[in-house]
Amino acid sequence: MHIVVCVKQVPDTKIIKINPKTNTLDRRSAPAILNPYDAHAVQEAVKLTKTIGKGTISVLSMGPPQAVAVIKKSIEIGADRGFLISDRAFAGADTLATSYALSKALERISKDMPVDLIICGKHAIDGDTGQVGPGIARRLDIPPVTNVIEVTELNEVEKTIQIKRKITNGYELIQAQVPCLLTVEKEINSIEYSPMPNMIKAARYEPVIWSVNDLEEVDRTQLGLKGSPTIVGKMFTPPKPEGGKRLEGNAEEQVKQLMELLNDKKELFVSR
Amino acid sequence: MSEKFDVIVVGAGPAGTSCAYTCAKNGLKVLQIERGEYPGSKNVMGGVLYRKQMEEIIPEFWKEAPLERPVVEQRFWMMDKESTVSFGYKGLEWGKEPYNNFTVLRAPFDQWFAKKGIEQGVLLINETVVLECLTENGKVVGVRTDRPDGEVFADVVVLADGVNSLLAKQLGYHKEFRPDEVALTVMEVINLSKDKINDRFNLEDNQGCTIEIFGDSTKGNLGTAFIYTNKDSINIGVGTTLSSMIKAKLKPYDLLDYLKTHPMVRPLIEGGESAEYLAHLIPEGGYHSVPKVAGDGVLLAGDAAQLVNAIHREGSNMAMASGTMAAETIIDAKKRGDFSETSLNQYRETLYQSFIIKDLEKYKDATHTFEHYPQYFKEYVPMLNRAASKFFTVDGTPKKEKQKEIMKSFTSERGTIRMIQDMYRAWKAVK
Numbered sequence: 001m002h003i004v005v006c007v008k009q010v011p012d013t014k015i016i017k018i019n020p021k022t023n024t025l026d027r028r029s030a031p032a033i034l035n036p037y038d039a040h041a042v043q044e045a046v047k048l049t050k051t052i053g054k055g056t057i058s059v060l061s062m063g064p065p066q067a068v069a070v071i072k073k074s075i076e077i078g079a080d081r082g083f084l085i086s087d088r089a090f091a092g093a094d095t096l097a098t099s100y101a102l103s104k105a106l107e108r109i110s111k112d113m114p115v116d117l118i119i120c121g122k123h124a125i126d127g128d129t130g131q132v133g134p135g136i137a138r139r140l141d142i143p144p145v146t147n148v149i150e151v152t153e154l155n156e157v158e159k160t161i162q163i164k165r166k167i168t169n170g171y172e173l174i175q176a177q178v179p180c181l182l183t184v185e186k187e188i189n190s191i192e193y194s195p196m197p198n199m200i201k202a203a204r205y206e207p208v209i210w211s212v213n214d215l216e217e218v219d220r221t222q223l224g225l226k227g228s229p230t231i232v233g234k235m236f237t238p239p240k241p242e243g244g245k246r247l248e249g250n251a252e253e254q255v256k257q258l259m260e261l262l263n264d265k266k267e268l269f270v271s272r
Numbered sequence: 273m274s275e276k277f278d279v280i281v282v283g284a285g286p287a288g289t290s291c292a293y294t295c296a297k298n299g300l301k302v303l304q305i306e307r308g309e310y311p312g313s314k315n316v317m318g319g320v321l322y323r324k325q326m327e328e329i330i331p332e333f334w335k336e337a338p339l340e341r342p343v344v345e346q347r348f349w350m351m352d353k354e355s356t357v358s359f360g361y362k363g364l365e366w367g368k369e370p371y372n373n374f375t376v377l378r379a380p381f382d383q384w385f386a387k388k389g390i391e392q393g394v395l396l397i398n399e400t401v402v403l404e405c406l407t408e409n410g411k412v413v414g415v416r417t418d419r420p421d422g423e424v425f426a427d428v429v430v431l432a433d434g435v436n437s438l439l440a441k442q443l444g445y446h447k448e449f450r451p452d453e454v455a456l457t458v459m460e461v462i463n464l465s466k467d468k469i470n471d472r473f474n475l476e477d478n479q480g481c482t483i484e485i486f487g488d489s490t491k492g493n494l495g496t497a498f499i500y501t502n503k504d505s506i507n508i509g510v511g512t513t514l515s516s517m518i519k520a521k522l523k524p525y526d527l528l529d530y531l532k533t534h535p536m537v538r539p540l541i542e543g544g545e546s547a548e549y550l551a552h553l554i555p556e557g558g559y560h561s562v563p564k565v566a567g568d569g570v571l572l573a574g575d576a577a578q579l580v581n582a583i584h585r586e587g588s589n590m591a592m593a594s595g596t597m598a599a600e601t602i603i604d605a606k607k608r609g610d611f612s613e614t615s616l617n618q619y620r621e622t623l624y625q626s627f628i629i630k631d632l633e634k635y636k637d638a639t640h641t642f643e644h645y646p647q648y649f650k651e652y653v654p655m656l657n658r659a660a661s662k663f664f665t666v667d668g669t670p671k672k673e674k675q676k677e678i679m680k681s682f683t684s685e686r687g688t689i690r691m692i693q694d695m696y697r698a699w700k701a702v703k
Contacts, residue, residue: 031310193418193419193420194419194420195419195420195421195422196397196400196417196419196420196421196422196423196424197275197421199397199400199419200275200303200395200397200424203395203396203397204395
């Protein structure tokens with residue numbers, strides 16, 4: 001069983017500051033960390049290989065050379081090896097270009113060792129789009145399974161996987177063929193305190209770093225800024241809402257109160 | 273069995289990293305373990321880094337290390353409630369290579385320094401607590417960390433785990449430190465624009481100033497306060513021995529607030545924004561508190577060995593020098609293939625012949641004297657301020673008479689004999 005986990009280095013958005021003048025993230029104000037959802041993705045790979053009793057876990061990331069840190073972090077959690085694609089040609093990529101570049105790297109990885117399962121975090125905490133995982137699956141023509149909260153069974157002989165997915169009003173049990181791609185929620189597992197040998201291995205580990213030339217059959221127009229149709233029109237910090245009123249009572253009473261309030265403010269509904 | 277290293281260094285502060293760096297540079301297999309999220313995340317220092325000892329490890333480090341400002345002026349204030357007698361030295365030669373010392377922020381500096389070690393081959397592991405030294409027949413053979421499969425082994429373990437050094441305590445090298453052997457220092461980093469700092473401290477870009485404040489800064493208790501200028505922030509802090517704090521029922525944060533709102537200090541930090549708040553113990557016991565520094569398979573360096581010269585606010589330089597000395601001993605011991613106490617005692621000998629222990633010995637009674645006789649901070653500082661005020665106030669009194677009055681006020685306040693005793697005692701403590 002060969003599992004590849006896609007990981008991303010992100011600024012720790014819990015403590016990051018927004019530059020009030022430019023409305024952009026002040027990246028110096030927060031340390032770069034392994035995207036928390038991706039940490040759970042790596043942990044799940046560790047759990048699955050442990051259950052099966054064998055397997056190889058590779059991690060893949062795209063980013064500047066300092067993104068090596070998140071690969072080392074993944075090794076601490078229990079990954080066996082790591083690949084970083086790092087090149088100016090990848091810079092400025094949106095989710096479309098990112099999933100293209102990662103899928104090319106995945107093709108390269110699977111050439112040496114066929115990939116049975118790809119796991120990604122649900123989304124990155126700096127972009128919150130959740131598009132890269134499904135984007136990779138689409139390009140590799142494998143099923144994407146999003147919002148995974150539990151892998152209930154992985155059958156290597158039948159090449160099937162049973163999954164519990166989080167949906168709005170509960171969860172869904174599905175079965176998919178492997179290879180497939182999972183994107184995981186945080187509740188799928190808890191990150192274990194890494195054992196000392198993993199820490200030593202990670203401190204020593206030097207991942208494979210590929211430039212665009214190391215990947216095969218790459219259409220350069222689909223990479224980086226050139227391959228990114230997304231345009232950020234404006235970024236701003238929403239002003240803190242002021243005032244407000246809390247409606248009390250049971251649901252019916254609250255709806256009634258709300259309707260009264262809305263009826264009193266008909267001017268809000270005049271079309272502009 | 274777990275992997276075996278030549279050296280395990282516990283702690284990634286200046287002492288630990290100096291030792292790890294030098295060992296790795298000389299081809300030894302080094303594992304360094306830091307409990308913080310990254311080096312510099314846990315430790316606290318007022319913020320003066322001395323050039324000399326750092327340069328001996330990394331020549332011309334100032335060209336690449338994250339430093340704040342080279343210090344060109346050192347001021348000393350004897351502060352009373354509404355006055356200050358000050359003296360100092362400003363020399364532009366300190367603003368040029370090779371410099372004398374620098375203000376630094378430890379979080380970026382320690383990370384940079386640790387990275388230099390990694391480049392030499394040190395394996396640095398963060399977020400890992402060393403719980404105890406592993407011993408075999410009294411010889412330290414490794415450490416046990418708080419991680420699963422957490423035992424690692426080495427020929428020699430260097431304890432650079434800071435002032436409390438619980439590991440050295442477990443080995444029985446020192447007892448719990450007494451409250452008069454440690455100072456509690458609290459400090460803040462206050463963001464202030466570069467222009468304001470330059471104006472208020474009479475500096476140009478890339479010039480720094482340090483102010484050490486005695487007297488009312490600690491409400492007359494044994495200790496000091498400090499103000500150091502960074503690029504666009506100020507480090508301000510105050511510390512007294514734990515025993516003084518207990519005796520005077522002082523709360524450290526109250527003391528810092530008192531300092532920040534003191535009329536002599538307030539204008540310097542006015543309008544600044546508090547960015548960080550830190551507190552730490554500082555080993556101030558000096559010579560008498562230095563524990564056993566070498567044992568079978570183990571060495572102590574930096575704060576863990578209580579190597580701080582409180583009188584001259586030197587600590588990080590002693591940490592670096594002691595870390596390097598420990599490394600040199602380990603390198604020699606490796607050649608000898610002997611990591612017994614006798615072999616590692618080479619470190620003790622080097623340490624005791626160096627400026628470190630010589631300086632600590634010079635001031636071995638200073639803290640004790642000033643702690644035991646509080647009049648120096650409590651009475652002499654205000655007396656000095658009154659005298660200066662009287663002498664410099666132009667009121668038509670002839671200067672000679674003023675001098676007489678001042679001398680009389682000194683002797684009448686403390687009594688001639690007691691004053692002579694005080695002066696003699698102070699001289700003896702620092703001679």
